[in-house]
Amino acid sequence: MAEITRDDVAHLAQLARIEMSEAELDKMAGELAHIVDAVKSVSEAAGPDVPATSHPIPLSNVFREDVVGHVLTPAEALSGAPDADEDRFRVPAILDEE
Amino acid sequence: MSLNELITSSASALAEKLAAKEVSSEEVTRAHLDRIAEVDGGERGVHAFLHVNTEEALAVAREVDAARAAGGDDAAALHPLAGVPIAIKDLIVTVGQPTTAGSRILEGWMSPYDATVIKKIRAAKLPILGKTNLDEFAMGSSTEHSAFGPTRNPWDLDRIPGGSGGGSAAAVAAFEAPLALGTDTGGSIRQPGAVTGTVGVKPTYGAVSRYGAIAMASSLDQIGPVSRTVLDSALLQELVGGYDPFDSTSLTDPFDTLVAAAKEGSVAGLRIGVVKELGGEGYQAGVEARFHEALELLKGAGATVVEVSCPNFQYALGAYYLIMPSEVSSNLAKFDGVRYGLRVLPKDGPMTIERVMGATRAAGFGDEAKRRIILGTYALSAGYYDAYYGSAQKVRTLVQRDFEAAFAKADVLISPTAPTTAFRLGEKLDDPLAMYLNDVATIPANLAGVPGLSLPGGLADEDGLPVGIQLLAPARQDARLYRVGAALESLLEAQWGGPLLAKAPSLTAATAATTEGVK
Numbered sequence: 001m002a003e004i005t006r007d008d009v010a011h012l013a014q015l016a017r018i019e020m021s022e023a024e025l026d027k028m029a030g031e032l033a034h035i036v037d038a039v040k041s042v043s044e045a046a047g048p049d050v051p052a053t054s055h056p057i058p059l060s061n062v063f064r065e066d067v068v069g070h071v072l073t074p075a076e077a078l079s080g081a082p083d084a085d086e087d088r089f090r091v092p093a094i095l096d097e098e
Numbered sequence: 099m100s101l102n103e104l105i106t107s108s109a110s111a112l113a114e115k116l117a118a119k120e121v122s123s124e125e126v127t128r129a130h131l132d133r134i135a136e137v138d139g140g141e142r143g144v145h146a147f148l149h150v151n152t153e154e155a156l157a158v159a160r161e162v163d164a165a166r167a168a169g170g171d172d173a174a175a176l177h178p179l180a181g182v183p184i185a186i187k188d189l190i191v192t193v194g195q196p197t198t199a200g201s202r203i204l205e206g207w208m209s210p211y212d213a214t215v216i217k218k219i220r221a222a223k224l225p226i227l228g229k230t231n232l233d234e235f236a237m238g239s240s241t242e243h244s245a246f247g248p249t250r251n252p253w254d255l256d257r258i259p260g261g262s263g264g265g266s267a268a269a270v271a272a273f274e275a276p277l278a279l280g281t282d283t284g285g286s287i288r289q290p291g292a293v294t295g296t297v298g299v300k301p302t303y304g305a306v307s308r309y310g311a312i313a314m315a316s317s318l319d320q321i322g323p324v325s326r327t328v329l330d331s332a333l334l335q336e337l338v339g340g341y342d343p344f345d346s347t348s349l350t351d352p353f354d355t356l357v358a359a360a361k362e363g364s365v366a367g368l369r370i371g372v373v374k375e376l377g378g379e380g381y382q383a384g385v386e387a388r389f390h391e392a393l394e395l396l397k398g399a400g401a402t403v404v405e406v407s408c409p410n411f412q413y414a415l416g417a418y419y420l421i422m423p424s425e426v427s428s429n430l431a432k433f434d435g436v437r438y439g440l441r442v443l444p445k446d447g448p449m450t451i452e453r454v455m456g457a458t459r460a461a462g463f464g465d466e467a468k469r470r471i472i473l474g475t476y477a478l479s480a481g482y483y484d485a486y487y488g489s490a491q492k493v494r495t496l497v498q499r500d501f502e503a504a505f506a507k508a509d510v511l512i513s514p515t516a517p518t519t520a521f522r523l524g525e526k527l528d529d530p531l532a533m534y535l536n537d538v539a540t541i542p543a544n545l546a547g548v549p550g551l552s553l554p555g556g557l558a559d560e561d562g563l564p565v566g567i568q569l570l571a572p573a574r575q576d577a578r579l580y581r582v583g584a585a586l587e588s589l590l591e592a593q594w595g596g597p598l599l600a601k602a603p604s605l606t607a608a609t610a611a612t613t614e615g616v617k
Contacts, residue, residue, distance in 0.1 A: 004476075012475045016427060017434065018468055019444075019456035028472060031530060035473060036486075038531055039416035043485045046492035053494040055317055055347070056303045056547025057573055062346040076210035082441035089436050092449045 002036040004029050104129035105273040106599075109182045109330040112276060116181045119166060123159035123181030127225045130183050131155065134227065134274045137252075137605045144609065145249045146259075146269035147228045148188050151195050155183060155225035162223050177222035179333055184219060185275035187266045188229035189236050190321065191310045192216050195226070199312045200234040200244040200262075203462030204439045213310020214345065215279060215321055215338040222337055227275050230265030234464045235430065236286055236314045238262050239536040242527050243466040250523070251294060253563055253602055255609070257520040260290030260536075266324045267294040272605055277334050278324040283314050284418055285516070285540025287322045288552035292515035292566020295554045295598045297583070298324045299331045300540075302573050303547035304349035306335065307342030315425035316347075318418075318544040326599060328553060328583040332360035335576065351574055359577040363584030366400035370582070371508025375411040376539045376568075382518045384558025388565040389514045392555050395589040396512075406507050408500035410493065411542050417493035418541045419534060420477045420486050426467075427474030433462065469530065498546045505572045510582050513539050515552040515566030543570055551579040553587055554598040564598060 006022075009029045013020045020028070074087045083090040099107070099121050107115070115121045131152055138144050162181035165172040191197045191209035193216075198204045212220070219226065233243035241249045241264030249264040251257040252272040259268040266278035267290030280287035282300035291298030299322045306321045313319060323334035336356050342348045372393065377386060393403050435441035435458035442457040443449065463471070477486040504511055516536055526532045543550040548570055555567035567586065571578040591597060 008476075009472065012472045012479070014456075015479070016471050016475045017431075017452065017455040017459055018463065018471065019453075019460035020468075024468075028469065031469060032473060032476065034531060035419065035469075036476070038534075039419045040486070042413050042416040042420060042493050043489040045410065045413040045417075046489060046496055050492040050495050052488060052491035053498060054491055056494075056498070056545070057347075057349065059304075059347060064343055072210055079210050080207050080438035082435060082439070091436055091451050092443075092454050094451050 002033045002040065004033045004036065101129055105133050107276065108327045109179065109276040109325060110327065110333060112182050113178050116166070117178070123162040123225065124156060126181065127155050127159040127183045127227070130227055130275055137272055137609045138274060140609060142250070142255050142609055144252055144255070144268050144272045144274070144605070145247060146230050146265045146272060146274055147185070148198060148231050148246055148265070149195055150228040151226050154194060155227050158223055158225040177337065179337060180223040181225070182277060183225045183227045183275060185227045185230050185266060185269045185278040186216070187232055187263050187278065187280050189232055189281050189312050190215060190279060191312065192226070192229065195229055197229065197312070198246070199236070200232045200246065201462065201464070201467065202245045202440060203433045203458070205245070207439050211310065214307040214342045216310065218338050224277070230263070230269050230278060232265055233262035234467050235312065235426070236262040236281055236283055237426070237466050237470055239285070239289060239533050240526065241265060242523065243464055245464055248523055251520045252605055253295065254520065257522055257563070258293070260293040260516070260520065262286040263290045263324065267291055267296050267298065270294070270296045270324050270326055271599060271602065276326065277330060279334070279338065280322055280324045281311050282320050282322055282544065283318045284422060284544050285537040287324060288540050288550055288566065288568060289516045289536055291324065291552040293520040293564060295564035295602065296324060296326055297328055297331050297551070297553050298322065299335060299551045299579065300543060300549060301335055301339060301353070301576050302349065302549045304347050305353050305549070305576060306339045307345040307348050309342055309344035313429040315422040316429060317425060318422060320544070326597065328551070328580055328587050329357070329360040331551070332356040332580045349574070353576055355577045356580050359581040360584040362581055363588060365396055365582055365585045368401045368510065368582065369508045370396055370401045370403050371406035371504050371511045372403060373411070373504065373511050373513050374405055374407045375409065376513035380517050380535070380538070381514060382558060382560070384560045385514045385516070385518060385565045387559060388556040389567060392567050392586060392590065393512070395593070396586060399585060399589055404508055406504040406511065408504055408542070410496035410500045413493045414497050414542045414545055415534065415538050417490035417497070418537070418545060420490035421494070423470040423474030424477045424487050425474070426470045427478065430467065430471055434458065466530070494545045497542050501542070501546045501548055501572070510578055511570040513568050515539060515568040519558045519561055519563035519565060539568060546573070548573050549576045549579055551583045553583050554590070556590065556594070556598065557601065
């Protein structure tokens with residue numbers, strides 16, 4: 001079985017910015033190990049000569065003319081914000097200490 | 099038309115009656131709103147809708163009726179589906195109605211813009227009945243992962259309607275809407291279609307703009323139609339499809355022969371490939387029985403049935419459950435309590451933005467969303483990237499090659515849509531892996547970008563529940579699905595003596611009886 005510890009999950013949760021209780025971390029570690037076991041056979045499926053596919057229908061260089069268009073007004077863009085001030089999103093402190 | 103006919107008619111039949119002024123759009127729209135009021139709410143209601151858009155829907159219906167009454171250019175300019183009501187999966191953003199994605203993190207959020215498909219629906223004047231339920235951010239196969247409670251299957255209210263688009267499929271199966279839009283990342287249109295006895299299509303990747311569909315896994319997501327007949331899905335895909343400069347993955351190919359193909363409906367001389375790997379072990383006996391009967395019908399109508407092998411499909415589920423969560427972990431990073439939706443402040447300690455994000459996402463996301471975000475974060479992390487995400491992308495190439503080889507031998511491929519009929523609510527909720535297996539037959543199409551259609555194949559002997567038949571065609575050949583799908587549909591309906599949904603139990607008794615009990 002894949003080795004995924006509670007500390008591993010705590011680290012992943014920190015990277016993903018999701019606060020988790022001790023109980024959640026334990027449960028998630030067990031579930032992740034099971035899921036990873038079920039999917040890890042993919043690493044044996046393809047040899048080094050097989051190219052990766054990231055997009056199902058090949059398309060390249062999708063550009064448009066560089067012209068200014070109307071998308072959203074500042075008021076529209078801020079309409080769903082939890083907090084806003086003078087046409088800006090307002091957030092708590094970005095640094096730990098100020 | 100009787101009230102019952104107004105809600106049980108196909109969209110194309112309603113369109114004809116509307117054009118002939120035998121019925122008004124207001125009558126049609128009101129009949130569906132009444133049906134929603136009758137069967138959707140209450141303790142044991144279908145619960146297909148998260149929001150009902152009564153006033154706007156009636157206003158649009160009256161506009162269509164006025165244009166038709168005025169005659170002349172106004173009437174002539176109307177789209178053939180003008181006045182036919184539609185329901186929208188709540189993953190697609192709409193101005194004037196909330197969009198939740200089935201998540202607490204977006205509860206109460208109002209989009210400042212319309213999705214491209216919504217703009218097209220508004221321009222064609224289809225009254226929007228409301229927004230339908232889904233697994234949170236479209237992550238699930240049962241609609242039980244909705245933060246707002248599950249949807250029930252109209253065939254048996256104790257069973258799941260499939261997912262993630264269980265709300266759209268159930269609304270159409272319960273005669274609450276003749277048409278709906280869904281999204282399909284690994285089967286979220288087709289599998290709900292299969293278990294509710296409705297039609298659902300995942301178009302070719304890029305055939306319908308994804309602008310305004312809240313992204314789950316961007317390289318797999320596709321918007322598509324949900325309906326009760328193959329022709330109705332063709333009508334809807336032609337309406338919402340086509341090139342859109344707002345979606346950089348949008349295809350410039352015309353998809354304008356879908357309706358003609360559905361009306362033509364033929365299989366004579368066609369090679370139909372049975373995918374060896376999509377059947378047998380793990381597939382319910384009643385599903386297999388209806389599937390093999392469908393093959394016999396197709397042979398009888400002049401098709402040649404050949405067996406094809408897609409050996410790498412065995413890795414498709416694994417590759418999907420690495421690629422999809424990886425993209426999910428990236429796409430859902432934007433829900434951080436800054437620009438939209440929920441913001442939760444930590445109970446104690448320093449009030450930094452990072453801690454606000456952690457508290458917001460802890461409170462706003464449900465278990466399955468968290469599970470997939472963490473899994474994706476794991477698959478993309480240093481040391482595992484090559485073994486998991488990198489390998490999964492190679493499997494994607496192998497799956498595409500399998501499709502190419504299969505389509506060299508067959509014009510369309512066929513399989514059961516889902517391995518089982520609808521399971522009971524709660525049955526697989528605590529077993530993520532068992533839940534993921536529902537998508538085993540639908541996922542290969544998303545990995546390869548090819549189109550897939552599910553249509554009703556009959557009822558399984560052991561439980562009397564709907565079975566879905568899936569057709570797959572090469573990329574850009576969506577018309578082929580509609581041609582074959584319509585032919586198979588008419589062969590099956592000739593056998594049943596009418597549409598499969600005519601066999602569904604009466605909902606008014608089932609939902610009303612228990613609503614009384616609750617009072």
